Amino acid sequence: MQSFQPPRRILMGPGPSDVSPRVLSALARPTVGHLDPVFQSLMEEIKTALQRLFNAPDHACVPLPAPGTAGMEAAMMNLLEPGDRCVVAVNGAFGGRMADMADRAGATVVTVEHAWGEAIDIARVEAALAEAPTKVLAFVHAETSTGVRSDAATLCGLARKAGALSVVDCVTSLGGIVVDAAAWDADVLYSGTQKCLSAPPGLSPIAISKRAQAAIQGRKTKVRNWLLDFNLLMSYWGGEGGRTYHHTAPINALYGLHESLVILFEEGVQAAIVRHARLHEALVAGLEAAGLEMLVDAKDRLPQLNTVRVPDGVDEAAVRAHVLKVWDLEIGAGLGPLKGKVWRIGLMGASATPWHVRLCLTALCEALAAQGFGVESAKALAAADAKLK
Numbered sequence: 001m002q003s004f005q006p007p008r009r010i011l012m013g014p015g016p017s018d019v020s021p022r023v024l025s026a027l028a029r030p031t032v033g034h035l036d037p038v039f040q041s042l043m044e045e046i047k048t049a050l051q052r053l054f055n056a057p058d059h060a061c062v063p064l065p066a067p068g069t070a071g072m073e074a075a076m077m078n079l080l081e082p083g084d085r086c087v088v089a090v091n092g093a094f095g096g097r098m099a100d101m102a103d104r105a106g107a108t109v110v111t112v113e114h115a116w117g118e119a120i121d122i123a124r125v126e127a128a129l130a131e132a133p134t135k136v137l138a139f140v141h142a143e144t145s146t147g148v149r150s151d152a153a154t155l156c157g158l159a160r161k162a163g164a165l166s167v168v169d170c171v172t173s174l175g176g177i178v179v180d181a182a183a184w185d186a187d188v189l190y191s192g193t194q195k196c197l198s199a200p201p202g203l204s205p206i207a208i209s210k211r212a213q214a215a216i217q218g219r220k221t222k223v224r225n226w227l228l229d230f231n232l233l234m235s236y237w238g239g240e241g242g243r244t245y246h247h248t249a250p251i252n253a254l255y256g257l258h259e260s261l262v263i264l265f266e267e268g269v270q271a272a273i274v275r276h277a278r279l280h281e282a283l284v285a286g287l288e289a290a291g292l293e294m295l296v297d298a299k300d301r302l303p304q305l306n307t308v309r310v311p312d313g314v315d316e317a318a319v320r321a322h323v324l325k326v327w328d329l330e331i332g333a334g335l336g337p338l339k340g341k342v343w344r345i346g347l348m349g350a351s352a353t354p355w356h357v358r359l360c361l362t363a364l365c366e367a368l369a370a371q372g373f374g375v376e377s378a379k380a381l382a383a384a385d386a387k388l389k
């Protein structure tokens with residue numbers, strides 16, 4: 001065997017996003033023991049930073065030792081018991097995954113289905129909640145499979161009114177658009193490290209409200225999975241009275257998350273959100289000037305995930321292959337019903353810069369021209385630049 005030397009790629013897909021040299025060098029620092037006092041104080045700092053980032057001063061916040069899907073699984077498995085009613089708003093791949101997990105937890109699952117590319121319909125969710133007492137309302141804030149943002153504040157409000165706990169997937173939203181657990185009065189929110197936080201994949205920050213903690217403590221049955229059982233996990237992450245061994249924390253990955261949070265707070269969370277919005281406007285102006293169309297209505301678009309329709313007669317996969325080969329640029333393909341029909345361009349965290357927007361427009365125009373789709377890349381760049389003045 002030989003050492004693995006990855007090429008230097010530019011990551012503008014649905015995640016992972018570019019990881020900054022500062023985070024990469026943090027990952028390479030010496031490993032310490034997971035019960036070492038210095039590591040415990042790092043854990044405490046990460047918990048406090050996550051409370052600040054989710055704006056969840058009264059929630060228990062910890063990074064789970066697995067990717068974003070682990071946050072989803074922890075939420076569903078801890079809150080749901082056999083026979084509980086769970087309403088899931090499904091408007092893309094990740095909502096569908098939530099419904100599957102709720103079903104595996106033994107819940108009676110009611111899905112409110114939407115066409116891919118649409119935001120969650122508040123009235124239909126309200127109607128589903130009104131039909132019967134409901135334990136959990138689950139939905140995706142930023143649906144990465146389609147590029148759609150839904151109204152988390154209103155949906156969490158509906159859950160409160162119905163006496164249900166809310167589960168909000170913030171994997172792609174956290175750090176890119178406003179996430180506000182306190183203002184939404186949300187119960188469980190989870191995220192991932194490789195989207196707008198720009199750390200490598202492998203951790204899932206989660207925030208759990210006091211109401212949700214009480215519901216978990218009052219379960220009639222044990223949580224079905226061991227690693228993500230909140231009651232056991234908190235003996236490790238809880239802090240008070242010393243920690244007991246539960247699992248071995250992914251120590252170096254946590255150095256990386258810590259550094260990415262330091263970087264985010266240096267910039268300011270609000271400033272980072274404004275940066276994502278501004279670069280999104282520039283990218284969209286450039287794409288439209290090149291003759292391309294966005295999938296999602298302007299009012300529902302996510303700045304950090306831009307879904308672009310593939311023009312008739314253009315080979316979707318050949319364009320992605322071209323930009324990867326010639327520009328070392330990764331953009332995403334469509335999933336499910338959008339397969340072959342869209343590209344997904346991420347502007348997440350460290351990948352949300354003017355340089356990334358200009359490079360992506362240049363590379364895409366070149367790839368389209370290679371297939372005979374006439375585009376003027378100078379026009380596309382000028383339209384993007386006009387937004388960046």
Ligand SMILES: *Cc1c(COP(=O)(O)O)cnc(C)c1O
Nearest residue numbers: 067068069094142144171172192
């Ligand atoms: C990426 C993503 C997930 C899953 O995260 P992994 O880190 O891939 O497990 C869940 N929900 C949404 C909205 C995502 O974008």
